[in-house]
Amino acid sequence: MSIDITNIRKDFPILTQNVNGKPLIYFDNAATSQRPLPVIEKIKEFSVKYNGNIHRATHFLANKTTEAFEESRETVRKFVNANESAEIIFTHGTTESLNLVAYSFGKGFVSEGDEVIVTEMEHHSNIVPWQMMCERQGATLKVLPFDDNGELLVDQLDALITDKTKIISVAHVSNTLGTINPIAEIIQIAHKRGVPVSIDGAQGAPHINIDVQALDCDFYSFSGHKIYGPTGIGIMYGKRKWLDQMPPFLGGGEMISKVTFAKTTYNVIPFKFEAGTPHYVGAIGMAEGIRYLEKNGRAELAKYENELSIYATSRLKQIAGLRIYGEALHKSGVISFNIEGIHPFDLGTLLDQMGIAIRTGRLCADPVMDHFGCESMVRASFSFYNTPEEVDSFYDALIRLKAMF
Numbered sequence: 001m002s003i004d005i006t007n008i009r010k011d012f013p014i015l016t017q018n019v020n021g022k023p024l025i026y027f028d029n030a031a032t033s034q035r036p037l038p039v040i041e042k043i044k045e046f047s048v049k050y051n052g053n054i055h056r057a058t059h060f061l062a063n064k065t066t067e068a069f070e071e072s073r074e075t076v077r078k079f080v081n082a083n084e085s086a087e088i089i090f091t092h093g094t095t096e097s098l099n100l101v102a103y104s105f106g107k108g109f110v111s112e113g114d115e116v117i118v119t120e121m122e123h124h125s126n127i128v129p130w131q132m133m134c135e136r137q138g139a140t141l142k143v144l145p146f147d148d149n150g151e152l153l154v155d156q157l158d159a160l161i162t163d164k165t166k167i168i169s170v171a172h173v174s175n176t177l178g179t180i181n182p183i184a185e186i187i188q189i190a191h192k193r194g195v196p197v198s199i200d201g202a203q204g205a206p207h208i209n210i211d212v213q214a215l216d217c218d219f220y221s222f223s224g225h226k227i228y229g230p231t232g233i234g235i236m237y238g239k240r241k242w243l244d245q246m247p248p249f250l251g252g253g254e255m256i257s258k259v260t261f262a263k264t265t266y267n268v269i270p271f272k273f274e275a276g277t278p279h280y281v282g283a284i285g286m287a288e289g290i291r292y293l294e295k296n297g298r299a300e301l302a303k304y305e306n307e308l309s310i311y312a313t314s315r316l317k318q319i320a321g322l323r324i325y326g327e328a329l330h331k332s333g334v335i336s337f338n339i340e341g342i343h344p345f346d347l348g349t350l351l352d353q354m355g356i357a358i359r360t361g362r363l364c365a366d367p368v369m370d371h372f373g374c375e376s377m378v379r380a381s382f383s384f385y386n387t388p389e390e391v392d393s394f395y396d397a398l399i400r401l402k403a404m405f
């Protein structure tokens with residue numbers, strides 16, 4: 001199957017508008033992806049026809065919603081190839097998923113003097129929850145560094161692991177450097193030492209085929225809004241052997257089996273980790289986003305994104321004074337850079353005037369900024385609905401802006 005970008009773009013009406021009098025070029029896909037019509041229509045259909053709170057009633061609307069919510073769980077299970085749908089927990093996004101793992105795994109398995117390992121290239125969402133957990137449990141956070149190409153120093157991992165190491169949490173793909181980390185190798189090294197691994201898949205799930213059983217990862221988290229679904233919904237996959245033993249994260253309705261003032265007993269997974277009314281419309285929308293990806297051939301879309309990213313890198317490298325941060329061998333469609341003499345915020349504002357949406361700032365990754373001694377960066381990130389012509393316009397815009405400074 002070869003992909004037809006012109007047709008695909010018709011599914012994304014948001015891309016057809018002008019911004020500041022220029023055709024919109026959306027290169028901020030690592031922040032959030034746009035939604036195709038089938039997702040928009042699914043959400044609308046649900047809101048128009050079926051809204052009823054799940055699992056709590058016997059009436060038609062509640063049953064329809066419950067059915068669709070549980071079907072969405074099954075769609076996600078297949079998407080990541082989990083062993084059973086009970087291992088798929090709906091959250092509000094990657095951030096909540098990682099907080100859930102850190103809190104509940106920490107409470108269940110981490111004690112005073114233990115150690116947790118993250119990497120130097122993590123998003124703040126995969127640093128702060130672990131720091132908070134380490135503070136609560138009296139544990140120490142250790143950091144696996146990366147080199148100036150943006151490659152993790154995986155050969156140092158084994159030495160970093162000790163008898164006290166309880167868990168390792170690492171990004172599948174870096175949101176700043178674009179590095180696709182060798183997570184299978186990391187998991188193997190960790191498992192040999194009996195240490196479970198949590199994967200922050202926020203930037204991995206949208207672009208890379210995931211098979212949690214083949215990877216043998218213990219946890220894998222991602223967000224709906226980065227895989228063509230709505231905001232406010234996310235996934236935390238966890239192996240049953242951990243989830244069964246971990247205490248709940250939030251308390252409330254649905255996560256209980258029986259409540260008395262003397263003692264509350266908890267529900268089975270996945271419900272134990274889904275307190276309160278979940279964002280079921282979001283879950284249904286996210287499942288439609290997954291179906292959209294699969295219908296259009298995930299491998300072909302990823303191949304196209306990869307080629308586009310290689311093309312964009314080659315064009316940006318033609319610009320004198322432009323430095324790219326992160327040139328790992330295996331990269332996804334994320335290019336972070338600075339141009340000598342131009343502040344990233346000025347660049348972002350002026351590009352917006354030209355209809356080009358990119359991200360500027362510290363990219364929720366202060367340690368990466370510190371590694372390169374940067375205050376901030378500019379980031380362009382691509383999706384399958386972007387085109388080489390858009391890359392050329394981006395290049396031309398940068399050349400024009402460079403001449404202005």
Ligand SMILES: Cc1ncc(COP(=O)(O)O)c(C=O)c1O
Pocket residue numbers: 030031092093094095096123125126171173174175200202203223
């Ligand atoms: C690598 C990575 N992890 C975690 C997150 C947090 O995702 P969310 O804001 O959807 O919770 C992001 C968001 O950009 C990310 O890129």
